[in-house]
Amino acid sequence: MDRRQVIRHFLVVGAGLAFLPSCVYKEGKVSIQLQNIQINPDQESFLKKLADAIIPPTDTPGAAELGSHLFALKMVDDCFEKQEQSTFMAGLKKLQGKDPNPAALMSTAEQEKDEEAIAFMKAYRRLVMQGYTQSEYVMTNLLPYQLVPGKFYGCVPVDSTTSKS
Numbered sequence: 001m002d003r004r005q006v007i008r009h010f011l012v013v014g015a016g017l018a019f020l021p022s023c024v025y026k027e028g029k030v031s032i033q034l035q036n037i038q039i040n041p042d043q044e045s046f047l048k049k050l051a052d053a054i055i056p057p058t059d060t061p062g063a064a065e066l067g068s069h070l071f072a073l074k075m076v077d078d079c080f081e082k083q084e085q086s087t088f089m090a091g092l093k094k095l096q097g098k099d100p101n102p103a104a105l106m107s108t109a110e111q112e113k114d115e116e117a118i119a120f121m122k123a124y125r126r127l128v129m130q131g132y133t134q135s136e137y138v139m140t141n142l143l144p145y146q147l148v149p150g151k152f153y154g155c156v157p158v159d160s161t162t163s164k165s
Contacts, residue, residue, distance in 0.1 A: 032070045034077040037085050043092060047073065049100040051128045060142065063132045071131030072124055084123075091120025 030044050039047075047069045055063035063069065076088050094117050095105055102125060109117035132138060139145070 032073055034073060036077050036082075037073075037089055039073065039089075039092075043096055044069070044073075046096050046100060047092070047124070050102065050105075050124065053100045054102050054125055054128050055132050061137060063128050066132060066135045066137055068128045068131035068135065071135075072127035075127050075131075076123070080123075084119075087116050087119050088123055091116040091118075095120065 030039055030041055032044075048064045051069040051072070052062045052064040055068070057065060076085060080088065091109075091114075094114065095109070098105060098108075102121065106118070106121050109121060
């Protein structure tokens with residue numbers, strides 16, 4: 001074996017070792033990286049089910065399919081103050097594991113007068129709807145943009161026989 005082959009083998013093995021961590025997929029891994037809040041896979045699964053209950057799939061994709069739950073998490077992580085983030089996470093921890101029916105969760109939280117759960121539900125519902133309505137699918141397929149000034153719809157039909165000369 002000559003020196004060139006040894007160097008070639010080292011390069012191939014080194015490149016393989018460099019790319020090996022990206023090939024390993026852990027089942028219990030969260031699908032979004034967050035800086036300020038920490039969630040586990042069970043919480044992400046609960047949020048996904050809750051987003052699907054808020055905007056369920058019909059003939060159009062639901063909120064979970066469009067990733068609105070991930071949008072909501074990113075917005076909480078990036079845009080909420082520390083106090084709002086802690087309230088959001090406390091409300092999530094209290095409601096996690098329950099049936100992800102938004103109406104039932106909200107009525108239970110209101111009956112128990114649980115301010116953290118109420119704040120979580122209001123913020124999460126608002127963020128899921130915002131993420132859904134601003135998604136690429138909705139903006140291109142359901143609400144196509146028309147250039148300004150748009151179509152002209154006259155209020156009087158133009159008829160050549162009724163016009164005066």
